[in-house]
Amino acid sequence: MSEQESQFILILFGGIFFAFLMSLFVVAMVVLHRQRQVQNRQKLTQIKDENEKTLLNVENEIQQETLTQIGRELHDNIGQLLSLAKLNLNSSKPEKQSEGKEYINQIIKEVRTLSKTLNLDWVESVSLDDFIRQQLEKIQSTGFCQTALESDGSFLELNKDHKLVLIRVIQECLNNAIKHAHPDKITILVSKNGTSRTIEIRDDGKGFDTNHQSQGSGMSNLKKRMETIGGKFSLTSKVGKGTQITLKLPF
Amino acid sequence: MMKAVNLDLFYDRLGYYPLLLVGFAIAGLFGYLQLSKEKRKNEPLKFCLEILVTVGFYELVATFVSSQKIVNLWVYNLFNAHVAAVLFMLLIGSFLKRESHKKMVNIFIVLFLLISLVLHLTGFVHYNDSGEYISFLNTVLILCCCGLYFFELITIDEFLEIDPLKEFSFWASTAILFYFSSSFMVYISFKYLYTYHLDIYYMVIQIPRHMTLLCNLLLCFGIYSPLIKDRFQLEIIHV
Missing domain, CATH: 3.30.565.10 (Histidine kinase-like ATPase, C-terminal domain)
Known part of the structure; x- marks a missing residue:
């Protein structure tokens, strides 16, 4: 093989090797980018899940708080009103009976208000x-x-x-x-x-x-x-x- | 007495290489003029056009100068090693997202021009020599700019949403990286090969020539990409 031929082969193989190295570099960059994309997607899904969990917890806590409030209202307010209504309705006096009916109306109103707080729709309206x-x-x-x-x-x-x-x-x-x-x-x-x-x-x-x-x-x-x-x-x-x-x- | 212009030799020397480059420049200019005013403001597209026009222009000038039996190395030293190199750096700079990296590219450009000026003024390099030192310097800096782009590609969150294989910035940076790294050895061994191994010189000089053609073809395609998207609702590559 002449000197010129060997130099040609050297340049040819050098060129091929170089092109291979450069291609490898670019492919590695694309692969690394894809890996980061996948990791990022997983991270986003995780954050989304955590957010949903937190929201669910918040909703549960608000409902729990509402139930406690309803219990208190039933005991302190509606319970008292029902007792008063019973007392008045048991009376033979017509004015007492009409007062009892008013209490019943007030109870109905209070129960309606309370029932609205049972689901979280009130959050949107307030x-x-x-x-x-x-x-x-x-x-x-x-x-x-x-x-x-x-x-x-x-x-x-x-x-x-x-x-x-x-x-x-x-x-x-x-x-x-x-x-x-x-x-x-x-x-x-x-x-x-x-x-x-x-x-x-x-x-x-x-x-x-x-x-x-x-x-x-x-x-x-x-x-x-x-x-x-x-x-x-x-x-x-x-x-x-x-x-x-x-x-x-x-x- | 003024020497007569030898146009016959000029036409003889107009091979496929300068003609294709001039063709890309004209096609690029035509495509750019078809773009909407908003798209014309797109920095990468502007630099693509400037590169296409510069390369087409200096290849034509170089062919003309050599056809008049005048050494045309100054044309390549001025336009290829300086103007086009700075435009390539600016193009990569326009792909970058981080302000600090953009600043770094600007510093590279200033540094390159300053060093080149000093080397020319001190007489270390001549405007009509084979330009190994300047080519070495601009290639290193352009490769550093490409490095910055790829670094951003794998580290910056803004790049996470994109598919690099459909991104013009990715293909342009890859083409520039291949072009300058494959031309690197040829440019710096230019004088040696031309003096001692002329046959090998003619063989390896085809590498930067074909890489230039490929690179300019891609830049031209980049200019036409928004037009294809508007006309055929088909986004082959995102600019």
Whole structure:
């Protein structure tokens, strides 16, 4: 084989080897990209499953809360009304009987209202501002503490899932404030800025040291729940200076 | 007295290679003019056209200059090693998603032009030499730009939604990578081969020539892709 022929063969094989290496590189890039796509899809499915699970939990908790409330209403309100109706209807006096009938009407009204809260359709019909107002009125009516709501209506447009999670988180925050902080006043501020809307829940209660690790998983649960709807949960508190919880949700 | 222009030799030397490149440039220009105003603003398409026109133009000029018995290396040094190389870097830069990577490509370009200027001013390289050093430099930088693109392809979330095999940026980067890496050895051994192994030189010079044709064909196809999509509702490749 002449020198020229051997050089030709060297260049030819060198070229083939080089082309093979380059092709291998590009194929490897495509394979790596595909693998990342698959991993990403699995991750997305996992996040979706977790979100669905969280929503289901939230719905269950709200239903549980509603059932407790219904039990209380049946015992404290409807039970009392039924006793009064029975007493009045048993009387021979016509005015007492008509009073008994009025009680029956009132009971029917109360039962209708209660039955509406049994499924979660009320979530769609009530605005978040109305819900917060109802919750604060309930707290104030018990004489536990003063309450205030300042809202610019930023959360009037919400889908059902977002509303469910926010309702549950707000309920939980208020329950915590009542249970642990013993405040004189609870204030809720609803506002917005350019990119997000915010709910601030402030109390002037005992407060706590945020550096101290809590035993329970309440706060991390609330944080996770806000994350499932693309929101953020943050908390600031100092001993003796109350607590401020901020719930942020992008538009 | 002015030397007469030898057009006969010029026509003789117009082989399939410069003619095809000029054809791609004209086809690219025609396709680009058919695009809607919005599509014409698409950066990669603009750079594709600029590359096609530049390559077609300098090949024609180089053929003309050589037909007048004048050394035409300055044409390749100026247009191929500088203008086209910078346009290729800008094209890859337009495919990148991260601002930091885009900045890096711009730094590469400035660095390349500065080094080239210094090398020319100091007399280390001449505008009419075989241009090994400049070719080495621009090829390394273009390969780095391709590396940035492939790095983004496998690391950035925005690329997760796309199918790379249907993406123009992927095929263009692959073609540029193949073109410059396969031409690399030829360009830097240009002087040696031309001086000592002329037959091998003529053999290996076909590699960058055919890679240029392939690359320009792909860029031309990239310009026509939005037109095909609009006319036939068929997206062969996404630009």
